[in-house]
Amino acid sequence: MRSGILILLILNSALGFTQEAEFFIKGSTYKFPNAKEGEQLEHLFIVRNTGKKPLLISEFQVECSCTKAYFSKDPIPPGASVQIKITFDTDGKTYYQDRIVYFITNTKRKKEKLRFKVFVTPQ
Numbered sequence: 840m841r842s843g844i845l846i847l848l849i850l851n852s853a854l855g856f857t858q859e860a861e862f863f864i865k866g867s868t869y870k871f872p873n874a875k876e877g878e879q880l881e882h883l884f885i886v887r888n889t890g891k892k893p894l895l896i897s898e899f900q901v902e903c904s905c906t907k908a909y910f911s912k913d914p915i916p917p918g919a920s921v922q923i924k925i926t927f928d929t930d931g932k933t934y935y936q937d938r939i940v941y942f943i944t945n946t947k948r949k950k951e952k953l954r955f956k957v958f959v960t961p962q
Contacts, residue, residue, distance in 0.1 A: 860915075861890035862944055862951040871927075871957035880927040884953050886910075887920040890946070896923075900941040905932060908940050908953075925955060933961040 869882050888894035893914035901908070909924040925940060935958055942951045 858891035859947050860888055860892045860894035860917075860945050862894060862896075862942070862946050862948075863887045863889040864953065867952065868954040868956065869925075871955060873958045873960060874929055875960050876929050876931070876933050876962045878929045878959075880929065880957065882925050882955060884923045884925065885920050886915070886923055888915045888917055891917055892945075893917065895945040897943045897945075900943070902938065905930075906938050906940060908942070910942075923953065925953060927955065927957070929957070929959045933959050935959075 864884055864886055867884075869884070871880050871882065874880055886894075886896075893916055895914055896910055896912065899908040899910075905928045907926045909926070911921055915921050923942075927936070927938065929936075935956070937956045938954065940953045940955075942953070943949065944951050
């Protein structure tokens with residue numbers, strides 16, 4: 840009987856340690872309509888914390904300064920959602936563009952991503 844209780848306590852403790860924040864986006868890739876070179880594009884992604892602990896997003900990483908991300912650095916409680924605004928300056932960027940924005944988080948993966956695609960017609 841004692842060994843059964845001990846095993847139950849160990850399993851319960853192990854499950855408690857694996858509870859983490861989760862970065863969930865329905866549709867993590869967005870396809871903009873075709874754009875003309877020089878346009879400023881923006882899209883709002885809705886991020887939901889589907890985990891058991893507050894989600895922290897500390898910073899973002901992109902390939903070039905043409906892409907920016909705007910978001911709150913406040914903790915996102917379990918079950919709550921926030922908006923992340925992504926902007927893309929098409930000046931000097933033409934034809935097919937496929938960009939990934941990485942976010943440094945406290946999730947199991949530590950690095951989450953959003954992606955957007957657009958075809959930019961040259962001037």
